[in-house]
Amino acid sequence: KQEVTQIPAALSVPEGENLVLNCSFTDSAIYNLQWFRQDPGKGLTSLLLIQSSQREQTSGRLNASLDKSSGRSTLYIAASQPGDSATYLCAVYGGATNKLIFGTGTLLAVQP
């Protein structure tokens, strides 16, 4: 059974810092891994999707890496801003099960 873990559970940083969020999963047979952002009272916004054959994806100040063999992914946020404050969720997609398995999330607070 696939299990997805995220650390830390919560993180508070001053504005301008670079930070790394971690995601680990137990079953490496995945099709892709996605990082989502969730703002309070809102749905999920997809940030980055890394296909199983890829090692990393970049979008603006965000960079996500994937190491399938070790079951790990990281989300790197450069030059953090208060607007980055949200809960960040990683999720793995296994084609055989046609569903996303989510981690428990990291609550990020960027202090101005």
Add this chain to the structure above:
Amino acid sequence: GAGVSQSPSNKVTEKGKDVELRCDPISGHTALYWYRQSLGQGLEFLIYFQGNSAPDKSGLPSDRFSAERTGGSVSTLTIQRTQQEDSAVYLCASSLQGAGLTKETQYFGPGTRLLVL
């Protein structure tokens, strides 16, 4: 529409009542998913539709939960005889084709916040 929409956005009900939650997926998306987000439980899968059929219902927590999809579009999640532990945010997502595509992205609606008193 431009995105996935869900209604109602908030629902308060009394224990024992039935509730219906609606999801309108992105036009043309054949795959539709329901998830539940509870305090202390995280975000968990409920059911997956491919067209109007549901090949994976493995996440439905009990037989009080059912869902249907009609016309390959709108889906309704029904909870019968609601219990307090059903209180959660119910999220709907859709994707273009569903199974087996490594580039497949799921797009989420804003959710329905259900509170059972």
